[in-house]
Amino acid sequence: MSTIDKIPAFWRRRSLRFWLATGMLMSLAPIFTFALTGYFLYHGTIIQPLVEVASKQRHILQPVQSIQMSLWDVSESVVDFAIDGEDRHKIAYQQQVHQIDDNLEKLSVAMEDQEFDISNINEAQDEWRELVTLSNTILSGESIRVNAIVGEDIEEFELLINRLAHQLGTVHDIVRIRNEKTHQQALASLTLSEYLAGAGLVISIICSLLGVVVINRSLVSSMDQLASGSMRFSDGDREHQVEVHIPRELANVADAFNQMMKQIREQEDTLERMAIxxxxxxxxxxxxxxxxxxxxxxxxxxxxxxxxxxxxxxxxxxxxxxxxxxxxxxxxxxxxxxxxxxxxxxxxxxxxxxxxxxxxxxxxxxxxxxxxxxxxxxxxxxxxxxxxxxxxxxxxxxxxxxxxxxxxxxxxxxxxxxxxxxxxxxxxxxxxxxxxxxxxxxxxxxx
Ligand SMILES: Nc1nc2c(ncn2[C@@H]2O[C@H](COP(=O)(O)OP(=O)(O)OP(=O)(O)O)[C@@H](O)[C@H]2O)c(=O)[nH]1
Structure with a gap:
């Protein structure tokens, strides 16, 4: 089978531009493909979950932590008032109550938005209301000392504070667990992305090499054939035919070269015949x-x-x-x-x-x-x-x-x-x- 028979008809006589474009596309296509795939993969499975984690952090965990801090301030204000009866504790208490009300509202909205079970937060709100009622009762007393009644109230107050803190801790844990799960999934995607990036790199290198082979096959080896054909002819090999079929431009040069060689051969034969x-x-x-x-x-x-x-x-x-x-x-x-x-x-x-x-x-x-x-x-x-x-x-x-x-x-x-x-x-x-x-x-x- 000659070289030309091995080249399918579709590829024969394709232009140099075609071969260069094919070579370049082969080299660049995997890079574009992996860049696009990587973008969607990173965005959907890594960036988005991480953004979600950060968002939850901001919208849920921050109010929870803030409420937890405020609860200790409320506890301090109420207990201090029970001890010394000073009005400044009431003022501090009121400020904390507003803050906790605000944060509980924000927390409830954020958890509903992010499709969490809000039963815990409803319970926390109920307990908070109970606590506010009890706190108001304690803060309405005139005694500056801890008497028996106030002592009972304080005990119940602390119990409620602990239950509320526990409830908020549960909310915190629920959000944290889901965040960790999302984080784990993002990390798994990141690992997968790393493997894919590695595979993409290998495929890109192979395709780049194939691109080089295409350019080499279509251009460099065809030019080598032309050069070696000229050398053989100048060395006296008059029968050698240059076989170049791709790209079209060099195939045309090869045809012209073969035609020229044929004419030279015929002229030489004529001259040789005439000489003898x-x-x-x-x-x-x-x-x-x-x-x-x-x-x-x-x-x-x-x-x-x-x-x-x-x-x-x-x-x-x-x-x-x-x-x-x-x-x-x-x-x-x-x-x-x-x-x-x-x-x-x-x-x-x-x-x-x-x-x-x-x-x-x-x-x-x-x-x-x-x-x-x-x-x-x-x-x-x-x-x-x-x-x-x-x-x-x-x-x-x-x-x-x-x-x-x-x-x-x-x-x-x-x-x-x-x-x-x-x-x-x-x-x-x-x-x-x-x-x-x-x-x-x-x-x-x-x-
Ligand atoms: N037309 C023609 N005549 C030629 C050519 N070459 C030689 N002649 C002639 O051939 C003749 C040869 O004559 P000669 O050598 O005298 O011999 P001949 O007349 O053939 O006599 P014999 O050979 O003795 O039989 C000469 O007149 C030459 O001019 C040629 O290429 N064409």
Whole structure:
């Protein structure tokens, strides 16, 4: 499966903006999510209960504590009055009574507001009223000493004070217990929030890493591919294709790059072909022939095989040119070139040696086989009728010289020389014929 097949169609060709936005969203989404969740969680389960606790503290526990303090002042004023009968105790008592009345009222309203059971507070109010009645009775007496009656009243007064204090203590405890419960719940929520914040942090880090991967996959690795593709091409790897599919912008660059590389490849191929071929016939040119002959002679030498060489020259070509014109001469050369290509094996290499001369390299081909090839070519050239100016037709013949090198008997130059001598003989013996060159001696080769 190629890389492109692994990318679902939806993701292919998505723009750079899309990938950057996706990467950023992946990084930031968990942070926003956890921030919002955290806010609602903190607000609903921690802040709100704590605010409630503080509010209860202020609206219930404060009046309770204030009443409890005032009760001791009331007790002190009444008892002191019973002892010394001074009016200042009455004044202090009245002030405390007002305060306790006020606070009891506030307490009752606050507890009702906060949906507490107010039976205790009602009982406390009843006991307070009883206490006020008894206190008023004590404070109306003239004695400055504690007599028997006042003593009884004082005892009952203290009993009532204690009961009221106890009642207020119960109210205080009820509120405190509920506050503690709320506090505990807030603390549990705080712990849960801490875990969630930890998990959120981990998820945020993972998502941020995923965001980095998305940006890396979409941008950095695509750019790396482009860079490595350019490097490979400059290092000579002409077949490498840059595979970039995301983001769209870089995929377009990759497409343009691949297209450009294809054009360069094609131009290079054309140039390479032009450098080794002859423009008129499409056969190998003289330079390539020199290289190919050297290569084949060396190969034959190394493996102890034979290699043959045929040189052909169009007969009376000067006369042909003079009769039909230079363009017709070119047509004749092209026609002979095509005849050669059509009558050779794939391994054989036909070249235009220059002018109206051709050479054929026949690897792993002995003298007799080469002679037969030359004969076949000669016949084919003679039989071919070609058009020279749209209307007229013409024919040419060709003389051919053949030379064969067995093992290390020849160098490229001696093989060529022998084939050339054979061609000369073919011309001498009347043209349109094949002649085979004799073996050259060692001293001839080195001279
Ligand atoms: N049209 C054309 N003529 C060429 C080309 N190259 C060489 N010639 C001509 O080919 C002719 C070769 O003539 P010669 O070397 O005298 O030989 P020939 O007339 O073929 O006689 P033989 O080879 O002895 O049969 C010359 O007139 C060259 O000008 C070419 O590319 N095109």
């Amino acid at each position: 071929t002859d423009g008129l016939t499409g056969l190998y040119n003289r330079r390539e022939f020199d290289r190919l002959l050297g290569e084949e002679v060396r190969r034959a030498e190394r493996y102890g095989k034979s290699v043959s060489l045929i040189i052909g020259d169009i007969d009376h070509f000067k006369t042909f040119n003079d009769s039909y014109g230079h363009q017709a001469g070119d047509e004749a050369i092209r026609s002979v070139g095509q005849t050669l290509s059509e009558n050779l094996r794939e391994a054989d290499k036909a070249c235009r040696f220059g002018g109206e001369e051709f050479v054929i390299i026949l690897p792993e081909c002995d003298a007799e086989a080469a002679r037969q090839v030359a004969e076949r070519v000669r016949n084919a050239v003679e039989a071919r009728i070609f058009h020279i100016d749209g209307e007229r037709t013409a024919q040419v013949t060709i003389s051919l010289g053949v030379a064969t090198s067995a093992g290390n008997s020849d160098t490229p130059e001696t093989l060529l020389k022998r084939a050339d001598l054979a061609l000369y003989k073919a011309k001498e013996h009347g043209r349109n014929r094949v002649k085979t060159g004799r073996l050259i001696h060692q001293d001839e080769r080195t001279s």
